[in-house]
Amino acid sequence: MMTLYSTATCPFSHRCRIVLHEKDMDFQVIDVDPNNVPEDVAAISSHGNIPILVERDLILYEANIINEYIDDRFPHPQLMPAEPVTRARARLFLHRFEKEFFRHIETLEQGSQKAADKARTEMANGLAMIAPILDKQKYMLGDDYTMLDVAIAPLLWRLDHYGIKLPKQAAPLLKYAERLFSRPLFIEALTPAEKLMRK
Template identity: 35%
Template sequence: MVQSARSRTVLTLYTTADDIQCHRARLVLAAKGVSYERVLVDPAKPPEDLIDLNPYASTPTLIDRDLTLFDTTVVCEYLDERYPHPPLMPIDPQSRARLRVAAVRIEKDWLPEVETIRAGGRPAEAARKRLREQLLSALPLFKASKFFLNPEMSLADCLVAPVIWRLPWLGVDLGREGKAIVDYGERLFHSQGFARSMTDQEKAMRPVHEHE
């Protein structure tokens, strides 16, 4: 990804190296083919300029000239509108609303389990089981279309795919029951956009032979 100085780059994205929400924003940028400066942030020590730009010093934070955006959904929807091709949301309001509700469910149900697993300790194993059950309960959504609830790639996929990518690293095995989810992931993982979206830390989450 472009690493030039901000003066030569329209967009700057402050991102951590292995966070799902940051990966989500990077995947939108990659799907759009947009060049940007990627600034990797240590969440324990956010840089002073990020603190000045964003009162929460949170990531992802997007800078577009004199505009500063944070909150992942705000960032992703702005990028989809700012760079309309290819569109990452369906045209009709019902389909758009359905995808937005699905994203909210993922943020509230899946991502807390991911964080519990990452924290380790005794709660992690129960979180693995709950995350596996939640994913398998969503099988009909993965079977309904080529992409998540939609015939074309959407903003919802930019959230779902980073979760699926991390499953082996998190120790979550979907088994034969989850073949439709695994197949969905493979369709996205082999795209050039997905490869461009990842940091070195994220690439290392799976053995090379799994995503060549």
């Protein structure tokens, strides 16, 4: 059975919880405090970051790597596109999400006021740039819900929590976000602390 060491408010852990819930299989989620990682958990990952996935003698960290592994092990429903060109494009998008949005998470949570405000502006501008994609299609890659939707959803869920205000032209992105949040498996994957992040 897969065990995910997760933090109740961590957007990266949130991604992995979403994928686990999308798959019809047994797993357990163990809640840990990222600033006070128990010794036995720290010992299984030299990296120290949460989330960590353990399955028998396999230990993985980095949310996107964990998620691709879960998707490969339990391919129904498949979240990474199967076709090589689309799959490569999906990976490029995942990379851009990290570079343009998720690298700012630490600054938002622990940085100075000035650095956090700068990060908020950059994130809002970046999100507004991708909003037109969702004007034309249901999900990031087209008609199907994929790993890209999983990857961005935890940030969209936290927009108010992080104080990110989107300009008017980002309206299609907010509509898309509501579509993601209404998925029963998305709701199941939320922790009680995450449920409190949105009114």
